[in-house]
Structures are given as structure tokens and as C-alpha cells.
Amino acid sequence: MTRDLVVSTRPAGAALVVSASGEVDILSAPKLSTALSEALATGSEVVVVDLSEVGFFGSAGLSVLVETLAAVTAQQLRVVASPQVQRPIELTGLDAMLDLYGTLPEALADGG
Template sequence: MYEIVAAVTRFESSSPESTTSTPIQAASFAVEQRGSAAVLTVSGEIDMVTAPKLQEQLTKAVADEVAALVVDLSGVSFFASAGLSALVNGYTLANERGAELRVVATSSATIRPLQITALDRKIPIFDSLENALQGGRS
């Protein structure tokens, strides 16, 4: 398993004259092999800053010639359109390589954007990692 953390910098103080900044963790990514599937666990916020890291991790995980790539978004608190775009690209890449992309979405922060864009009709969405690994739609 390996973990990549994307960080952004925000000001520590609300005072405009403050120049001290503290990096905060915006998103983290961890990949592990589970049988013939790779599981990409994502947590934090996926926005225009962190979505390129998500795309990078999806590309790396599919490159390992897996039968399925499970993207676990259970720990995601914010999921912007840039994240949706990364998922679509990951879905396309997985299909080109003969793998199935499956998504675990357990909160409105992730389920709602997938429903509004109708991606839940194209990409299999699951309510748990266990169900996603088994492959039956939830």
C-alpha cells in the first residue's frame, strides 16, 4: 500500500497582515491490492486543486492491470466537478484496459454529484467497500 497526500496552504491567522501559513491536508489517497482489484481510498476534499492527484492515482492504479478498480469515496467531504471529471477519465481508462471502475459513495457529498450528472447510471456505485469488491450493484 502507498499513500499520497495533496496539501494546500491556507493562512493560519485571519489577520490580513499575517504572513504565517500552515499547510493543511486537503486530500489523501491510498492504494492497496485486494485480490484482483485495486482499492483507491480517497479522503478529504476533491476540488480543482486536488483532482489532478486523484487523476494521477486512478491512472497509476489502472496501470497495474487489475480486473477492477474500486474508488472508495467514503472519506470525501467535498466533491467538485473536477473530481467528477477525474472519475470519468478513470472510467474510460479502466474500460480501455479491460478493468471495471466501481465507486463507493456513502454521503450526500459524493452521492449527490454522481446522481445529478447521471454518472451513477454509467459507473457502478456501491454503499460499502465490501459490496464494491463483490461487484453486485447496491
């Protein structure tokens, strides 16, 4: 895994997948935030945030997820979390508000 954050967006059936790899910290979090805002603006029914290739997920990343949750209207937000991402999500209790998945195929296969 690279330290620099790389973010890409692609359609996957009815879902729009925003994939990130690298590290999400105070400097790189705005890049992820922008990609998620743009994904929500498309009106896609399901937005999947694939963080399975993220090696570090700091408090700025948690803030991006909270802000994204607040911006979600009728869309479903699903998060694929690496262990490095899942741990801070669970420690902060954010897992109670997010739909977490271990893999991208699991997130895409979930019908509801």
C-alpha cells in the same frame, strides 16, 4: 474528515483499491487522477475507487471519474460513494455509467 486530500492504493484480493479522504476540488483532483491512472496501468482486473471518506466532491472530481471511465479497457471500475459524492454523481447522470456502492465490502464482494 480532513480538508486535505489523502490518496492511498492497496491490493484487496483480485482488486486494487484507491482510497481517498478529504476534499476533491480543482486543486486536489490531479492527485486523485494520478492515483487512478497508476491503478489502471497495473492491469488489475478490478479497480475500486473508495470515496466513502470524501466530504466534498466538486466538478473537478466528476471530471476525474469521467476521464477514468474513458481510460478503462477490460477492467471493472467500481465506485464507493459517500452521500457528498453520490449526490453530484446522480445530479449529473454519471450514476448511469458507474457501478456505485455504499460500502467498500459491497464493492469488493460483487462478483461481476
